[in-house]
Amino acid sequence: xxxxxxxxxxxxxxxxxxxxxxxxxxxxxxxxxxxxxxxxxxxxxxxxxxxxxxxxxxxxxxxxxxxxxxxxxxxxxxxxxxxxxxxxxxxxxxxxxxxxxxxxxxxxxxxxxxxxxxxxxxxxxxxxxxxxxxxxxxxxxxxxxxxxxxxxxxxxxxxxxxxxxxxxxxxxxxxxxxxxxxxxxxxxxxxxxxxxxxxxxxxxxxxxxxxxxxxxxxxxxxxxxxxxxxxxxxxxxxxxxxxxxxxxxxxxxxxxxxxxxxxxxxxxxxxxxxxxxxxxxxxxxxxxxxxxxxxxxxxxxxxxxxxxxxxxxxxxxxxxxxxxxxxxxxxxxxxxxxxxxxxxxxxxxxxxxxxxxxxxxxxxxxxxxxxxxxxxxxxxxxxxxxxxxxxxxxxxxxxxxxxxxxxxxxxxxxxxxxxxxxxxxxxxxxxxxxxxxxxxxxxxxxxxxxxxxxxxxxxxxxxxxxxxxxxxxxxxxxxxxxxxxxxxxxxxxxxxxxxxxxxxxxxxxxxxxxxxxxxxxxxx
Amino acid sequence: xxxxxxxxxxxxxxxxxxxxxxxxxxxxxxxxxxxxxxxxxxxxxxxxxxxxxxxxxxxxxxxxxxxxxxxxxxxxxxxxxxxxxxxxxxxxxxxxxxxxxxxxxxxxxxxxxxxxxxxxxxxxxxxxxxxxxxxxxxxxxxxxxxxxxxxxxxxxxxxxxxxxxxxxxxxxxxxxxxxxxxxxxxxxxxxxxxxxxxxxxxxxxxxxxxxxxxxxxxxxxxxxxxxxxxxxxxxxxxxxxxxxxxxxxxxxxxxxxxxxxxxxxxxxxxxxxxxxxxxxxxxxxxxxxxxxxxxxxxxxxxxxxxxxxxxxxxxxxxxxxxxxxx
Numbered sequence: 001x002x003x004x005x006x007x008x009x010x011x012x013x014x015x016x017x018x019x020x021x022x023x024x025x026x027x028x029x030x031x032x033x034x035x036x037x038x039x040x041x042x043x044x045x046x047x048x049x050x051x052x053x054x055x056x057x058x059x060x061x062x063x064x065x066x067x068x069x070x071x072x073x074x075x076x077x078x079x080x081x082x083x084x085x086x087x088x089x090x091x092x093x094x095x096x097x098x099x100x101x102x103x104x105x106x107x108x109x110x111x112x113x114x115x116x117x118x119x120x121x122x123x124x125x126x127x128x129x130x131x132x133x134x135x136x137x138x139x140x141x142x143x144x145x146x147x148x149x150x151x152x153x154x155x156x157x158x159x160x161x162x163x164x165x166x167x168x169x170x171x172x173x174x175x176x177x178x179x180x181x182x183x184x185x186x187x188x189x190x191x192x193x194x195x196x197x198x199x200x201x202x203x204x205x206x207x208x209x210x211x212x213x214x215x216x217x218x219x220x221x222x223x224x225x226x227x228x229x230x231x232x233x234x235x236x237x238x239x240x241x242x243x244x245x246x247x248x249x250x251x252x253x254x255x256x257x258x259x260x261x262x263x264x265x266x267x268x269x270x271x272x273x274x275x276x277x278x279x280x281x282x283x284x285x286x287x288x289x290x291x292x293x294x295x296x297x298x299x300x301x302x303x304x305x306x307x308x309x310x311x312x313x314x315x316x317x318x319x320x321x322x323x324x325x326x327x328x329x330x331x332x333x334x335x336x337x338x339x340x341x342x343x344x345x346x347x348x349x350x351x352x353x354x355x356x357x358x359x360x361x362x363x364x365x366x367x368x369x370x371x372x373x374x375x376x377x378x379x380x381x382x383x384x385x386x387x388x389x390x391x392x393x394x395x396x397x398x399x400x401x402x403x404x405x406x407x408x409x410x411x412x413x414x415x416x417x418x419x420x421x422x423x424x425x426x427x428x429x430x431x432x433x434x435x436x437x438x439x440x441x442x443x444x445x446x447x448x449x450x451x452x453x454x455x456x457x458x459x460x461x462x463x464x465x466x467x468x469x470x471x472x473x474x475x476x477x478x479x480x481x482x483x484x485x486x487x488x489x490x491x492x493x494x495x496x497x498x499x500x501x502x503x504x505x506x507x508x509x510x511x512x513x514x515x516x517x518x519x520x521x522x523x524x
Numbered sequence: 525x526x527x528x529x530x531x532x533x534x535x536x537x538x539x540x541x542x543x544x545x546x547x548x549x550x551x552x553x554x555x556x557x558x559x560x561x562x563x564x565x566x567x568x569x570x571x572x573x574x575x576x577x578x579x580x581x582x583x584x585x586x587x588x589x590x591x592x593x594x595x596x597x598x599x600x601x602x603x604x605x606x607x608x609x610x611x612x613x614x615x616x617x618x619x620x621x622x623x624x625x626x627x628x629x630x631x632x633x634x635x636x637x638x639x640x641x642x643x644x645x646x647x648x649x650x651x652x653x654x655x656x657x658x659x660x661x662x663x664x665x666x667x668x669x670x671x672x673x674x675x676x677x678x679x680x681x682x683x684x685x686x687x688x689x690x691x692x693x694x695x696x697x698x699x700x701x702x703x704x705x706x707x708x709x710x711x712x713x714x715x716x717x718x719x720x721x722x723x724x725x726x727x728x729x730x731x732x733x734x735x736x737x738x739x740x741x742x743x744x745x746x747x748x749x750x751x752x753x754x755x756x757x758x759x760x761x762x763x764x765x766x767x768x769x770x771x772x773x774x775x776x777x778x779x780x781x782x783x784x785x786x787x788x789x790x791x792x793x794x795x796x797x798x799x800x801x802x803x804x805x806x807x808x809x810x811x812x813x814x815x816x817x818x819x820x821x822x823x824x825x826x827x828x829x830x831x832x833x834x835x836x837x838x839x840x841x842x843x844x845x846x847x848x849x850x
Contacts (some may be wrong), residue, residue, distance in 0.1 A: 005653075007610065007611075007648065007653070008609060008610035009610055009611075009614070009647050009648045009655075010603065010609070010610070010613060010614070010646050010647060011609055011610065012603045012604070012606050012608065012609045012610075012613050013603075013604065013605065013606065013607075013609065014604075015574075015575045015604065016574075016575065017570070017644060017645065017646065019610075019645075019648065019655075021653075037644065037645045037646075037655055038572060038643065038644045038645070039572075039637075039643045039644070039696075039697060040572050040643075040684075040685045040696070040697060040699070041685075041689075041695075041696025041697055042684075044689045044692075044696045045684065045685075045687045045688070045689060045695070045696065047689050047690060047691050047692075048689065048690025048691045049690055049825050050825045050826070050827055050828075052826075052827045053819065053825045053826045053827055056811055056819070056826050056827075057684055057687075057819060057826075060574050060576065060683075060684045060717060061574060062574050062575070062576075063573070063574040063575040063576020063577070063578065063579045063580070063718065064575060064576075064579055066574070066576065107579075107582075111582075111605060112604075115607045120607060132590070135594065136590075136594065139594040139595075143598070151623055151625055151627065152565050152598075152600065152625060152627055152628070154600075154615065154616055154619045155565055155598055155600035155601075155616060158598055158599050158600045158601070158606070158616070159593070159599040159600070159601065159602045159605050159606035159607065159608075160606070160607040161607055161608070162607070162608045162612050162615065162616065163607035163608045163609075163612055164608070164609065164610075164612050165612075185590055188582065188588070188589055188590060189588070191582070192582070192583050192585060192798075195583055195798050196798045196799060196800050198798070199797050199798035199800050199801045200800050200801060201806075202801075202806070203797065203801050203802070203803055203805075203806030203807075203808055204792075204797030204798060204801060204802070204803060204806075205583075205797070205798055206576045206579050206580055206718055207576055207717060207718060207813075209803045209806060209808045209811065210773075210806040210807065210808045212772050212808065216773075217772040217773035217806055217807035217808045218773065218801075218806045218807055219773065219807065227800065309642070325643075325696065325697075327640040327642040327643065328640075328642070417773060418772065418773060420771060450690075489611065490612070491610070495609050495610070
């Protein structure tokens with residue numbers, strides 16, 4: 001049987017613009033292309049600006065994880081200016097970043113991914129007495145009644161409908177569905193609280209304003225710490241008592257997703273610094289290939305562009321990148337470049353962090369992962385899957401919430417929250433960090449007190465990469481192969497696989513302007 | 525007191541004297557479950573954006589986002605939260621264009637690239653599988669929409685996607701504000717990077733219940749943007765006494781560090797971000813994100829005083845206000 005083209009365009013419920021093209025044969029994906037559909041030219045826009053403007057501008061790469069971009073940039077500037085954060089500065093950065101990890105993971109599971117599993121229409125069968133759920137039920141009923149036959153009938157119960165429809169697409173059990181819908185609503189409230197946590201020390205969320213080279217500007221007051229703790233307690237309760245259980249409920253309803261969406265190579269830059277020299281992390285740095293943990297070496301990164309919409313050299317270290325946009329380039333299908341580590345496509349993100357930590361002997365991570373695997377009577381390889389990614393996010397949230405208590409205790413309100421700095425005439429810097437969705441790197445070259453070059457390789461560039469120069473598919477493209485597609489018009493199975501990676505496409509669109517050598521870089 | 529569609533359209537046609545918007549009104553909106561006919565349809569498109577406006581919208585409290593979606597508006601299309609994906613999503617847009625629907629407000633987040641449609645696409649042509657430019661959707665839907673609202677500074681004025689490379693002087697994608705596509709038609713702007721959720725929902729509810737709010741020269745609702753940050757600043761006390769901070773986070777007015785509070789209209793010092801903090805209170809100062817000049821501010825950029833080369837000493841005109849030597 002000849003293969004059939006199946007498209008998901010646009011893939012919604014992610015950040016940014018992404019589409020998927022697949023070849024489906026005998027009900028399974030045999031080939032896939034991951035297409036980034038938006039380009040803004042950030043690195044070009046940054047040239048010639050005040051280096052300190054960079055961290056404000058780059059946060060706007062992504063509204064879901066601006067904190068990570070802001071901190072990668074602060075770190076990059078720390079390095080270029082030859083300074084380190086103060087102890088308070090480091091801890092405040094961890095607190096802001098940690099709070100945003102919680103925000104991002106909760107948003108991802110409930111508001112981006114859950115509608116692929118949970119039957120939102122189950123609310124019509126709700127028989128209970130919860131006011132919020134009854135209102136939702138009334139609303140759906142009313143939408144159906146009023147919009148029937150009207151010109152806007154298609155928008156009935158929007159934005160939840162229309163959706164992919166098919167036999168066995170969604171959870172059948174009424175109680176599980178109702179409980180998950182209640183979770184969806186509650187999670188909206190909880191993630192708003194996580195944003196308050198970000199804002200208490202970050203100034204606002206999204207796009208916090210208080211992160212600067214050398215630390216954070218916000219004064220540590222007992223009132224702020226007290227309020228932060230109040231929200232943390234509420235959020236932590238939700239994670240431990242609700243979020244994790246909902247992930248388990250979805251996993252029990254769709255156990256086949258422990259076998260789908262696999263990919264083998266992982267990379268983590270390490271995150272939540274334990275010291276000001278960035279030598280040790282709460283989640284370790286490392287690379288896993290063929291099941292083996294290796295030390296990370298940033299000089300092994302290359303970016304290839306054969307199938308990306310750019311004209312210029314390929315297989316260059318990002319620091320020497322030379323890229324000019326070419327929207328109509330023949331054969332190219334994405335605005336995302338193909339980064340490779342030691343010539344291999346890498347999965348980055350929560351699963352990479354979890355597995356690197358696990359293999360590094362991180363006791364907390366190992367204990368959590370092992371105890372969850374026991375619930376499913378499964379072994380570690382099961383973690384490498386769609387459900388493994390969702391579960392890893394929930395476990396990581398639990399560990400971060402726990403760690404935040406300690407970080408708060410380590411703050412010293414008598415000490416400075418940031419170090420001073422002077423913008424040098426020239427300099428270079430590298431800022432590596434983990435965003436909720438994976439390894440994030442920023443690089444800067446300063447000349448004449450201004451930005452001569454600025455580059456970012458973001459998590460989604462790694463996992464949503466197109467084919468490289470040798471034609472090797474990116475991680476999501478490989479993970480899609482073998483995924484069943486029961487109805488080519490409603491390819492929900494493939495959407496579940498892609499969303500499990502938590503793509504963030506506005507981030508992924510990479511550009512380096514000009515054909516210039518951008519100076520020598522110190523590679524760690 | 526929701527308006528019926530006809531009254532609403534009448535108001536839209538002859539906006540006339542708009543009344544100041546009492547904040548209690550949002551609270552006072554009665555549950556409107558029985559009035560789906562009056563829940564105005566919203567189609568929310570994303571151009572060159574970071575989704576930060578969508579994320580900020582989710583932070584809406586009193587009324588919370590669930591009440592907004594189920595009681596006040598009918599959200600037909602919203603890429604970040606909608607259930608539908610792929611064809612199940614674009615069907616909504618195609619249907620609206622095909623039927624020439626006029627019963628919705630178009631909200632746009634993000635700038636619109638004009639150099640090539642492929643710089644930002646939503647869905648694809650059925651036959652050629654070439655991406656459909658977001659510009660196409662905005663133009664097709666915008667021409668029939670009962671109102672067009674730009675949320676966020678990118679959509680309102682171009683923002684960061686429209687910023688220029690300072691060496692070549694060019695913008696990579698020819699990104700423009702949504703209003704550039706609709707010359708002669710008023711586009712309501714709710715700028716901010718991101719906009720506060722109250723500004724977005726409040727403006728929308730004003731349009732739905734009372735008509736277009738009174739706007740300033742940048743088409744922003746005066747109720748949120750008329751006063752400068754400086755006038756309402758928590759640090760005004762220091763300014764009046766001549767106490768100026770030397771470094772970020774220090775006690776004192778942040779003006780000498782390049783705080784743009786005097787040049788920027790918004791009510792954050794009193795409204796607060798996320799109910800808990802503000803740009804000025806946290807010690808980093810205002811970056812002027814609600815202004816048309818953001819992030820360029822003439823030659824200076826966002827953080828003037830850190831231009832160690834001395835460029836910051838030249839006089840620059842920002843949003844019509846002349847800033848003297850520092």
